[in-house]
Amino acid sequence: MQLTEVTFRDAVPVDGYGPGFFRVGGQVLYGAVIVTTERAAVWAGLEDAEALLRLADEIDVLFVGMGSEIAYLPSDLRQQLEAAGLGVEVMNSPSACRTYNVLVSEGRRVALAALPV
Template sequence: MSLEVSTLVAEGSKMVTSYGDGIFRFGEETVTGSILLFPEAVYSWNVTTKDDITPDSFSRVIEKADEIEILLLGMGTRLTPVPIEWRQALKPHGIVIEPMDTGAACRTYNVLVSEARRVAAAMIAV
C-alpha cells in the first residue's frame, strides 16, 4: 500500500511525495528500503527495524551537523522510546532527535523543509 503525502513546494529540495510497500518516492525518484533524508539528498540507510539502530547509524547525520538542528526519526509503523545513547550521540553536535512513526516523519519533514528549517530525517521503510 502506497500512501500519498501532501507535497509542499520547496524549490530544489527533496520532498516525500509517497511512501509504503518498502519504498519512498520523491517526485519521479524512488528509493527502496530505509533512508536518510536531507533537503539536498537521500541515502539508503542499512536499517530495517529499531533494533538495527546504533549510535553509529547516525554517522552521516553527524557529518552534516552544521546543516541540521532537528533529526526526525521515522520508526516504522509505531513510535517507541528512543534510547538515551542515541540522544547522547547527537546532542554534542547540536542535533535534537524527534521520534515518530514513519508516516508522521514524512509529513513533518515536508512541512519543516518548506519552512526552510534545518532538518533531516532517518526513516525506517514501511
C-alpha cells in the same frame, strides 16, 4: 475551503512511502532512508549513527521515523545526536515524512531518517 499548493523551492520532498520503500524527489529508495533538503540516500538504520552525525553542521532538527509504530530511539544514539548539537524528534515514519515536508517547505534546516513501514 481554499487549498494552497506547497512548493519545495530547492528542497527534496518525500513524495510517498509504502511497505519497504520511500519515494523521494521522484526516486524510489528501498529500505531505510536519510533525506536532507539536498539529497536522499539509503541508510543502514539505527546502527549507522555516523551517517546521522555527519548532518550536524547542515541541520538543526532531525526527524527520526521508527517505522509504522512509534518506538523509543536507543538512548546511546539519542545521546550521541544531542551531544553533536542536533535536536531529535522521534515519531512513526508517516508522521516524520509529513513533518519533514512541512518544515522543509518553510525553508527550515531539517532532515529525515526513516525506517520503512
